[in-house]
Amino acid sequence: MSSSLFKPAVRAATPMAFVRAIVLGYERYGMDPSRALEVAQIAPRDLKNAQARVTAAQFEVLSGFAMQELDDEALGWFGRRLPWGTYGMLCRASLTSPNLGVAIKRWCRHHRLLTEDIALELKVAGGVATVLIREHAALGELREFCLVSNLRFLHGYASWVIDSRVSLREASFPFEAPPHRDAYPLMFGGELRFGAEAASYSFDERYLALPLQRDEQALRTMLRRALPLTVLQYRRDRLLGQRVRELLRTRGREAATAEALAAILNLSARTLHRQLQEEGVSLQALKDEVRHEQAAEQLRRTERPIKQIALAVGFRNEKSFSRAFRTWAGVTPGAFRRGGASEAGRRLASRG
Structure with a gap:
């Protein structure tokens, strides 16, 4: 499975901290990361530059190469390896679900069979669905990268499997804002909170009822081509019209203009108008x-x-x-x- 977690853009936006996390994974296995860095065209001298960035394409090449070379899709996060193909298996195990809610529950349940170091949960209350991670082992220096990656894997899969952007209301992290916090809006969107009790993100409960749009053939194609499971490639939000209605009802003064409303939704005004038009409605x-x-x-x-x-x-x-x-x-x-x-x-x- 591809491990690309970040915005597929030409500009370099992925923080060097996550590159260093992969290098730490190599160190845990007593292996040399030089070949992985060379293939991704990342200069070793840049690893010490906290302000440095790499492109999404570079990071995808690096992480994909490392997962195969280490034979660990967890890249050293856990007490045991997750061999190459593990996350593809998680995708396949959830693919026959009748709707997204069941698919996420299956993902969380099957993930617990792979490792006891963390546990993923789905909670629903007050019209809001929340995916959260419980930590049962010390993740050390790889903690941030592990938690971010696992949230992104499931978020990306959820968006891929229903062929729709799952727009997040909030994302929370149990550590203080890192120096590269500017990368987080690209990864998650919605309101960001640091210093929280647990890693989590929340979204409208109505997404859970949406049926899955992908089949086994589509999954094989996705895994074979190693497409990045990033939410940003799914431009259509199948609940956008409903979300706009809700914001207009509850935050009318803040959402008085298309620009203000689009900002709340982490879209451009042009994209907002276009996606609503695709749903057959106007703002x-x-x-x-x-x-x-x-x-x-x-x-x-x-x-x-x-x-x-x-x-x-x-x-x-x-x-x-x-x-x-x-x-x-x-x-x-x-x-x-x-x-x-x-x-x-x-x-x-x-x-x-």
């Missing part, structure tokens, strides 16, 4: 949908003047609000409040 339509929901709720449950409701849901004046509300609901805000709420509510539900 403006989602904004209108949420504003109409909020307006209808206030008309039903409060006695606030219509002018105040118009301003509260983002219209500049009562006239434009009334015109838009009538287009949506078929009645004026006043008529809705007096008795048309049930019919308009049925229309809204049918649009669901």
